[in-house]
Amino acid sequence: MQNSQQTARVGLFFILGVALIWVTFETLSGGKVFKDQGYHIVAGFTSLKELKTGDEVRMAGVKIGEVEKTRLAGRRAEALLRISPDVKIKADATATIVMAGLIGTNYIGIDLGSEAAADLRDGAEIKTAVTPDLNSVMSQIGELGKKIEGALGNLGGALSGDGKSPGIIQKVDQLVTENRENLAQTTGNLRSITDKMNRGEGTLGKLINDPVLYTDLQSALSEIRGGANEAKTFIANAQAILDEVKRGQGAIGALVYDQKAADDLKASIANFRTVSDNLAKGKGTLGQLLNDDTLIRDTRAIMRKADRALDGLDDAGPLTAVGVVANGLF
Amino acid sequence: MRTLTRVLEGIGSTLQLLVQSLSHVPTLPRQWGRFIEQCYLIGYTTLPIVAILSFFIGSVLALQSGYSMENFGAKQFIGSLVGLSIARELGPVMCAILLAGRVGSAIAAELASMKVYQEIDALETMNIPPARILVLPRLAAVLVMMPVLAIIANLVGWFGGAIVAKYTDFIAIDPPAYFAALRRFMEFKDVLNGLIKAEVFGFAVVLVSCNIGLNTRGGPREIGASVTRAVVTSLILILVLDYFVTKALL
Amino acid sequence: MADSRCSATRNPFTHTETPAVSVAIEDLSKSFGKLEVLKHVSFQVEPGEIFVLMGPSGSGKSVLLKHIVGLELPSGGRVTVDGRDAAAAETREQIRLALVFQAGALFNSMTVYNNLALYLREHRVADEAGIREKVMRALQILSLEAAAEKYPSELSGGMKKRVAIARALVMEPQLMLYDEPTSELDPVMAATISEIIATLKDQYHVTTIVVSHDRDLALNIADRVGILMGGQLVFLGTRDELRASADPRVVDFLNPKIDLANPRFKQLET
Numbered sequence: 001m002q003n004s005q006q007t008a009r010v011g012l013f014f015i016l017g018v019a020l021i022w023v024t025f026e027t028l029s030g031g032k033v034f035k036d037q038g039y040h041i042v043a044g045f046t047s048l049k050e051l052k053t054g055d056e057v058r059m060a061g062v063k064i065g066e067v068e069k070t071r072l073a074g075r076r077a078e079a080l081l082r083i084s085p086d087v088k089i090k091a092d093a094t095a096t097i098v099m100a101g102l103i104g105t106n107y108i109g110i111d112l113g114s115e116a117a118a119d120l121r122d123g124a125e126i127k128t129a130v131t132p133d134l135n136s137v138m139s140q141i142g143e144l145g146k147k148i149e150g151a152l153g154n155l156g157g158a159l160s161g162d163g164k165s166p167g168i169i170q171k172v173d174q175l176v177t178e179n180r181e182n183l184a185q186t187t188g189n190l191r192s193i194t195d196k197m198n199r200g201e202g203t204l205g206k207l208i209n210d211p212v213l214y215t216d217l218q219s220a221l222s223e224i225r226g227g228a229n230e231a232k233t234f235i236a237n238a239q240a241i242l243d244e245v246k247r248g249q250g251a252i253g254a255l256v257y258d259q260k261a262a263d264d265l266k267a268s269i270a271n272f273r274t275v276s277d278n279l280a281k282g283k284g285t286l287g288q289l290l291n292d293d294t295l296i297r298d299t300r301a302i303m304r305k306a307d308r309a310l311d312g313l314d315d316a317g318p319l320t321a322v323g324v325v326a327n328g329l330f
Numbered sequence: 331m332r333t334l335t336r337v338l339e340g341i342g343s344t345l346q347l348l349v350q351s352l353s354h355v356p357t358l359p360r361q362w363g364r365f366i367e368q369c370y371l372i373g374y375t376t377l378p379i380v381a382i383l384s385f386f387i388g389s390v391l392a393l394q395s396g397y398s399m400e401n402f403g404a405k406q407f408i409g410s411l412v413g414l415s416i417a418r419e420l421g422p423v424m425c426a427i428l429l430a431g432r433v434g435s436a437i438a439a440e441l442a443s444m445k446v447y448q449e450i451d452a453l454e455t456m457n458i459p460p461a462r463i464l465v466l467p468r469l470a471a472v473l474v475m476m477p478v479l480a481i482i483a484n485l486v487g488w489f490g491g492a493i494v495a496k497y498t499d500f501i502a503i504d505p506p507a508y509f510a511a512l513r514r515f516m517e518f519k520d521v522l523n524g525l526i527k528a529e530v531f532g533f534a535v536v537l538v539s540c541n542i543g544l545n546t547r548g549g550p551r552e553i554g555a556s557v558t559r560a561v562v563t564s565l566i567l568i569l570v571l572d573y574f575v576t577k578a579l580l
Numbered sequence: 581m582a583d584s585r586c587s588a589t590r591n592p593f594t595h596t597e598t599p600a601v602s603v604a605i606e607d608l609s610k611s612f613g614k615l616e617v618l619k620h621v622s623f624q625v626e627p628g629e630i631f632v633l634m635g636p637s638g639s640g641k642s643v644l645l646k647h648i649v650g651l652e653l654p655s656g657g658r659v660t661v662d663g664r665d666a667a668a669a670e671t672r673e674q675i676r677l678a679l680v681f682q683a684g685a686l687f688n689s690m691t692v693y694n695n696l697a698l699y700l701r702e703h704r705v706a707d708e709a710g711i712r713e714k715v716m717r718a719l720q721i722l723s724l725e726a727a728a729e730k731y732p733s734e735l736s737g738g739m740k741k742r743v744a745i746a747r748a749l750v751m752e753p754q755l756m757l758y759d760e761p762t763s764e765l766d767p768v769m770a771a772t773i774s775e776i777i778a779t780l781k782d783q784y785h786v787t788t789i790v791v792s793h794d795r796d797l798a799l800n801i802a803d804r805v806g807i808l809m810g811g812q813l814v815f816l817g818t819r820d821e822l823r824a825s826a827d828p829r830v831v832d833f834l835n836p837k838i839d840l841a842n843p844r845f846k847q848l849e850t
Binding site for chain 2: 007010016020024029054
Binding site for chain 2: 646649650651672673676677678679681682683685686687688689698699702703704747751
């Protein structure tokens with residue numbers, strides 16, 4: 001009924017199957033059984049998002065371990081991380097859930113921490129930080145789009161009116177239209193005033209055209225001359241002060257005649273010269289600002305972009321739509 | 331109405347047969363020879379067709395997904411797509427369909443002819459329940475062999491996909507990248523899921539085929555009718571069960 | 581299982597006492613859908629006798645036999661074997677009965693040896709050496725030693741019947757049932773089978789029920805005969821009574837005249 005060859009084949013077949021299941025298990029669950037080395041640290045988050053068992057743990061982009069288990073612990077989600085034994089994690093290092101691509105796949109990124117801090121030991125808990133995920137970023141962009149649209153709508157309304165009350169441009173237009181006569185009159189008046197001035201009429205006209213005024217001016221000048229005499233005495237006084245300075249008395253005296261102060265001043269002036277030289281050569285921020293063409297080009301580009309952005313904001317609709325779609329998607 | 335009665339009758343007798351078979355489980359060690367024989371028929375001889383078919387399923391899957399995913403630059407996810415669809419769905423379902431065609435039909439034919447030529451009656455008069463020596467070893471064998479078939483189908487399918495992904499001009503993804511993608515989105519849970527499904531399908535196919543074979547009435551012409559019925563019922567059952575098992579395992 | 585009504589016999593294999601059993605058919609009716617196959621049939625089979633149930637094809641003989649082994653359930657009335665309901669599953673555990681099927685019903689996937697050994701193995705009657713001994717003895721009784729390793733498909737019709745009888749014999753039955761044991765056999769082989777049935781009964785004193793339309797068999801080895809026609813028992817008596825019967829149905833059944841001038845199939849048409 002049963003021959004040994006058949007039994008052997010079935011046995012072989014079964015062993016093959018079990019071996020294959022084992023291999024698959026080893027491969028897909030990250031080979032826990034053979035590589036169960038390293039130590040564990042716990043990372044608590046408000047949400048693990050897309051993180052799952054077997055995802056990588058990286059420090060500065062280098063793989064140092066993997067997520068061994070995810071679990072709920074009270075009011076937070078915990079990821080148990082297995083770190084390879086030769087890697088030390090500093091106590092002040094921070095773990096974040098990092099998104100590796102647009103579609104799923106997260107890993108836990110741990111920063112280097114400071115060198116002085118102690119190492120985390122097995123079972124210790126690492127500090128965590130929340131990074132905005134794509135979802136929240138998308139929704140923020142969406143909201144931003146809506147705000148911009150609103151602002152532009154207001155601006156547009158203010159400029160061109162919303163149908164009920166007139167906008168600024170309309171108001172200016174109205175102002176000009178309504179006051180055309182007044183304006184014409186005003187310019188007419190101005191012309192007659194300058195005409196009068198030319199003809200020597202009025203105070204200003206007389207000032208320009210009246211010979212009598214010349215005499216007045218002469219007397220004024222003589223008065224000024226008197227003033228100049230007074231100034232002479234003032235200069236004499238000043239002379240006296242300068243003498244004092246020469247003798248090294250007073251603050252300025254010290255400044256001028258004290259050797260050290262003079263040296264300081266000289267150094268300052270030298271510094272100033274180097275600074276100005278540098279400026280001329282385009283060194284330093286300010287120098288670049290003054291001498292670098294690229295900066296100007298950049299600025300110009302920014303201006304152009306801003307310009308385009310402003311143009312583009314007319315089509316703020318699609319931007320908001322993207323935001324909304326992104327919200328819906330994630 | 332008559333069809334409904336027949337369907338209900340079929341369900342009832344199948345469950346009855348299941349209970350009867352389970353009640354004979356303690357005699358299983360004594361049936362080692364029959365068990366090995368059935369393992370051989372269900373597992374070993376079904377392997378080649380399972381391997382060939384799953385290889386091409388994997389290949390076609392890679393080809394089709396490569397063709398359509400190229401359009402939005404997601405080619406590097408071919409491995410994930412092929413891996414997951416084979417492990418979770420196509421592997422178990424293909425195995426079960428092949429089992430229905432190859433083993434289910436054979437079981438139905440054998441038991442139907444035993445019934446028609448009164449061998450089943452002879453067993454009954456000898457006080458040897460057919461459920462014990464004809465059904466139980468088959469059920470045990472399919473339970474042991476189905477995961478083996480399914481895992482081989484998975485692996486062969488994955489490799490089929492990998493080969494196509496590498497040698498197709500417009501895909502050209504190297505096996506390491508393919509398997510990295512496959513591993514990235516897959517856990518052993520997914521494979522286990524597929525194995526459980528295969529187990530359920532295989533068990534259902536064998537049980538239903540046994541029941542239909544044993545309930546054959548009439549002359550030799552009915553043997554052919556029973557085989558057809560066993561295969562059709564198995565196929566329907568696989569797809570219906572597929573939905574519910576998938577839902578239950580999600 | 582000692583029963584005072586049963587005469588005891590020494591079993592050829594175990595040499596233990598196995599009592600022969602009686603069979604009682606009480607008001608048995610059976611219908612398949614609207615078709616009434618058996619209509620209120622009643623008779624008794626005594627322990628250790630050969631009862632031959634005769635009747636034309638389609639008269640319900642085989643259906644009646646299936647009721648005795650519990651393969652069919654009665655629509656009305658009941659069948660008891662040694663006082664136990666034949667339809668109950670426990671009856672077959674308490675009373676060993678063997679049915680020799682019309683077509684033999686040998687297990688085609690097994691050799692003759694394994695066909696015979698199956699019952700002994702499944703019921704763990706003996707260890708493999710004991711089973712071998714029993715099987716070979718049964719084959720020897722029926723002169724089948726040479727066929728032990730053959731498959732049923734390699735056997736002739738007469739050998740198949742003998743294998744079927746041998747398979748029934750290894751069960752050490754208390755009740756042997758034969759369904760058309762001599763049909764499809766040549767007259768000499770039919771006579772041989774009849775001789776075997778009678779010999780087994782004489783040697784082992786087993787209650788035997790034979791369903792047949794072979795009148796040679798009935799008239800030579802039967803202790804009592806029943807004739808079933810259209811689902812009803814039309815005759816019940818010893819083989820001598822059968823020979824003497826004046827009932828036209830019985831006479832016509834046992835000695836049908838082949839009348840070409842007025843053929844029966846034409847009478848049926850009118």
